[in-house]
Amino acid sequence: MDTIEKNTLLYTENLSKNFQGIQAVKNVNFKINKNEIRALIGPNGAGKTTFVSLLCGRIKSTNGAVFFDGKDISNFPVYKRISGGIGYTFQITSIFLNLTVYENVALAIKEETGKTNSIDKEISNVLDKVGLLDRVNQRSGDLSYGHQRLLELAMGMAQRPKLLILDEPTQGLSDPEIDNFKFLIKSLSSSTTVLLIEHNMDVVMSIADKISVLHFGEIIAEGDKKTIQNDPIVQKAYLGD
Amino acid sequence: MKRDLFIHLGAIALLFLLEILGIFSDYHQGNFARILVLTVYGIGYNVLFGYTGLLSLGHALFFSAGLYAAGLSIYHLDYNVGQALILAFCFSVLVSLVIGYLALRTVGVSFMIVTLMFSQIAYLCILYFGGITRGDEGIVIQQSSRVFLSLDLSDPTIRYYSALTVFSFCLVFNLWIARSSFGRVLIAIRENSDRALMLGYNVQLYKLLAVIISGTISGIAGASYGILFGYVGASFAAVPYSIFPLLWVLLGGAGTVLGPLIGAIFMFYLIDYASDVTDAYMIIVGIALLLVTLFARRGLLGELRYRFFPWIP
Ligand SMILES: Nc1ncnc2c1ncn2[C@@H]1O[C@H](COP(=O)(O)OP(=O)(O)O)[C@@H](O)[C@H]1O
Numbered sequence: 435m436d437t438i439e440k441n442t443l444l445y446t447e448n449l450s451k452n453f454q455g456i457q458a459v460k461n462v463n464f465k466i467n468k469n470e471i472r473a474l475i476g477p478n479g480a481g482k483t484t485f486v487s488l489l490c491g492r493i494k495s496t497n498g499a500v501f502f503d504g505k506d507i508s509n510f511p512v513y514k515r516i517s518g519g520i521g522y523t524f525q526i527t528s529i530f531l532n533l534t535v536y537e538n539v540a541l542a543i544k545e546e547t548g549k550t551n552s553i554d555k556e557i558s559n560v561l562d563k564v565g566l567l568d569r570v571n572q573r574s575g576d577l578s579y580g581h582q583r584l585l586e587l588a589m590g591m592a593q594r595p596k597l598l599i600l601d602e603p604t605q606g607l608s609d610p611e612i613d614n615f616k617f618l619i620k621s622l623s624s625s626t627t628v629l630l631i632e633h634n635m636d637v638v639m640s641i642a643d644k645i646s647v648l649h650f651g652e653i654i655a656e657g658d659k660k661t662i663q664n665d666p667i668v669q670k671a672y673l674g675d
Numbered sequence: 676m677k678r679d680l681f682i683h684l685g686a687i688a689l690l691f692l693l694e695i696l697g698i699f700s701d702y703h704q705g706n707f708a709r710i711l712v713l714t715v716y717g718i719g720y721n722v723l724f725g726y727t728g729l730l731s732l733g734h735a736l737f738f739s740a741g742l743y744a745a746g747l748s749i750y751h752l753d754y755n756v757g758q759a760l761i762l763a764f765c766f767s768v769l770v771s772l773v774i775g776y777l778a779l780r781t782v783g784v785s786f787m788i789v790t791l792m793f794s795q796i797a798y799l800c801i802l803y804f805g806g807i808t809r810g811d812e813g814i815v816i817q818q819s820s821r822v823f824l825s826l827d828l829s830d831p832t833i834r835y836y837s838a839l840t841v842f843s844f845c846l847v848f849n850l851w852i853a854r855s856s857f858g859r860v861l862i863a864i865r866e867n868s869d870r871a872l873m874l875g876y877n878v879q880l881y882k883l884l885a886v887i888i889s890g891t892i893s894g895i896a897g898a899s900y901g902i903l904f905g906y907v908g909a910s911f912a913a914v915p916y917s918i919f920p921l922l923w924v925l926l927g928g929a930g931t932v933l934g935p936l937i938g939a940i941f942m943f944y945l946i947d948y949a950s951d952v953t954d955a956y957m958i959i960v961g962i963a964l965l966l967v968t969l970f971a972r973r974g975l976l977g978e979l980r981y982r983f984f985p986w987i988p
């Protein structure tokens with residue numbers, strides 16, 4: 435790679451994934467800087483979920499390498515990547531439905547955070563931010579779909595990751611909840627790098643520093659909002675349709 | 676947070692009181708000594724099945740690992756009770772480590788089958804090495820060998836207190852696990868292991884630790900059973916003894932600390948009374964089990980927790 439500077443948080447080299455015949459991700463060279471908010475867009479089936487799953491190790495790559503925080507993590511098991519600072523929230527909500535909101539967030543907080551008191555404080559803090567504090571003792575399976583999405587986000591934040599990967603987090607949120615989401619992500623970026631898969635172009639345009647466009651497993655364009663909006667290939671492949 | 680401690684210590688105190696106040700008849704005293712040791716086995720099973728969500732069909736292997744380690748070392752090597760218990764403990768840890776390591780390469784139905792196979796292998800080995808184990812007939816541990824700290828463990832009252840002591844330690848240990856962050860991770864694995872992994876937990880390691888804890892408690896139950904009741908036989912390694920703890924746990928409430936005790940008492944007396952009424956007592960037992968699964972799907976205590984007391988650990 436030509437431009438790997440010390441403020442690069444994560445980059446990939448020729449990252450690829452084949453599913454029996456389908457090449458879901460093709461030779462992707464991707465780079466994200468510290469404290470950046472990056473949006474990853476592309477039509478359904480473009481390979482966005484597969485790509486970020488390769489980053490956090492949920493799916494094994496067929497080829498290529500992932501470097502995170504200065505280390506080659508290509509052969510790291512999932513738990514090691516996560517505890518090394520990659521947070522991931524699922525596209526399809528995945529929480530502990532039979533446990534309370536409190537317990538869900540408590541599980542996301544790393545051990546070292548310390549005593550019950552400070553954990554309780556941290557949990558209240560995070561839940562307050564996403565607006566679920568009044569539901570702390572509710573069974574998370576009893577929450578509405580939108581609230582479950584917010585809980586998923588709260589869990590991602592409670593992990594205090596260096597890189598937070600969010601897979602279509604605003605799906606199913608109401609407009610005020612989306613506004614709060616935008617505000618939250620912006621406030622996170624002082625401490626966290628965010629990689630955001632998002633279909634809602636309003637969200638992308640208002641919070642992303644930079645946008646990458648994935649199409650048939652390849653990154654076909656990358657740049658700031660203007661560049662992407664004016665890119666003819668992107669317009670043809672994605673924005674125009 | 677304190678009321679759960681109160682209830683569990685209260686249950687232990689009650690079991691002591693029943694004896695101290697002389698409420699038990701000889702008959703029930705003997706039954707309860709047996710039930711308490713079997714409950715320890717159920718507690719061990721519950722750690723893996725109820726808390727971690729792994730269904731094993733081969734726990735008789737762990738029970739008999741402790742049973743035979745203690746029994747054979749007393750019978751053949753003249754170990755005293757203390758030495759036999761230490762050996763049984765170490766052997767149980769080792770066996771559960773090895774079996775856990777191998778069986779956890781599989782999940783779901785395969786895990787059930789693999790644990791069943793391992794336990795059948797152990798059962799057949801016990802029969803095959805009949806020269807040492809005396810196979811089906813089993814070995815009887817003489818009263819003179821069943822002495823610990825100069826207490827005669829074959830005395831019914833001492834036996835009851837011994838069983839209650841082992842039970843109390845295991846129950847409190849289980850309660851501690853259930854309330855700890857370690858236990859919370861086990862529950863997370865049971866509820867959604869994908870998510871637990873994506874929160875950065877080494878799920879395989881936690882599962883292995885759960886097998887080791889579960890297998891070792893089961894082994895302690897086996898060793899206690901052999902020593903307190905003086906008999907070590909191959910029937911304890913056979914399939915029914917892998918199914919019993921599953922039934923106790925299901926009846927009492929999977930993933931509740933007191934569930935195995937409730938389940939074991941319920942089933943023991945159900946069989947006891949049913950066999951007074953008819954020779955075909957298993958029909959009555961079967962019907963009762965059916966009713967419980969129909970009307971209290973989560974087990975007796977599990978249902979109470981679900982409906983009224985969500986704080987029960
Ligand atoms: N586990 C899988 N097995 C086989 N094919 C898969 C699997 N996951 C995804 N795919 C395929 O890979 C392509 C990319 O899917 P995905 O990464 O989910 O796209 P996106 O998130 O951009 O909508 C699709 O063609 C999809 O059908």
Ligand SMILES: [Mg+2]
Nearest residue numbers: 482483484525
């Ligand atoms: Mg997707």
